Amino acid sequence: DAKTTQPNSMESNEEEPVHLPCNHSTISGTDYIHWYRQLPSQGPEYVIHGLTSNVNNRMASLAIAEDRKSSTLILHRATLRDAAVYYCILRDPYSGSARQLTFGSGTQLTVLP
Amino acid sequence: DAMVIQNPRYQVTQFGKPVTLSCSQTLNHNVMYWYQQKSSQAPKLLFHYYDKDFNNEADTPDNFQSRRPNTSFCFLDIRSPGLGDTAMYLCATSRAPLTGGYNEQFFGPGTRLTVL
Numbered sequence: 705d706a707k708t709t710q711p712n713s714m715e716s717n718e719e720e721p722v723h724l725p726c727n728h729s730t731i732s733g734t735d736y737i738h739w740y741r742q743l744p745s746q747g748p749e750y751v752i753h754g755l756t757s758n759v760n761n762r763m764a765s766l767a768i769a770e771d772r773k774s775s776t777l778i779l780h781r782a783t784l785r786d787a788a789v790y791y792c793i794l795r796d797p798y799s800g801s802a803r804q805l806t807f808g809s810g811t812q813l814t815v816l817p
Numbered sequence: 818d819a820m821v822i823q824n825p826r827y828q829v830t831q832f833g834k835p836v837t838l839s840c841s842q843t844l845n846h847n848v849m850y851w852y853q854q855k856s857s858q859a860p861k862l863l864f865h866y867y868d869k870d871f872n873n874e875a876d877t878p879d880n881f882q883s884r885r886p887n888t889s890f891c892f893l894d895i896r897s898p899g900l901g902d903t904a905m906y907l908c909a910t911s912r913a914p915l916t917g918g919y920n921e922q923f924f925g926p927g928t929r930l931t932v933l
């Protein structure tokens with residue numbers, strides 16, 4: 705699986721937007737970009753995923769660079785509840801390992817009141 | 818609410834004493850996964866079941882076994898736990914992935930295992 709690179713940690717102020725970057729320079733044409741997050745003492749939860757176009761859902765937005773070598777998860781208005789580790793994961797649905805997620809080290813987001 | 822349930826939430830065992838962790842799901846998903854997450858690390862896949870088909874990761878120690886008696890339940894057995902097996906164990910489910918499509922994974926809250 706192609707590798708992703710994320711900052712170890714980021715801080716944000718409550719009620720301000722947060723942009724969480726992810727680099728994936730070796731992404732293949734069939735890799736989807738997924739984001740999961742893990743709140744303290746909980747299992748990970750799905751946030752969003754995309755292939756080429758920007759995506760929006762009730763939790764976040766995903767902005768994908770035109771060359772797909774990087775992407776940004778956008779939380780429009782951070783709350784204290786958004787403090788978590790955010791994982792950017794690539795998955796090729798056509799590969800033999802399509803069923804599984806390979807987690808990288810993620811970004812620890814701290815939200816300051 | 819449909820969900821993934823793990824019992825117990827906390828388990829303490831002694832070095833070498835077998836332990837079983839359980840996971841149940843009300844989502845009726847085909848695929849069930851077990852992950853190990855050590856302190857300050859990312860979750861690492863141990864194995865998964867696609868229906869009754871067991872798929873072991875190449876680097877999962879033989880000490881770790883799994884059973885899936887039916888769609889709803891899946892068990893993680895650690896035959897002779899070592900101190901290095903202290904970790905959070907996460908169960909997850911997903912619908913059978915469609916080629917070209919995506920089915921998200923739903924995680925349980927985890928069982929925190931301590932081996933003394």
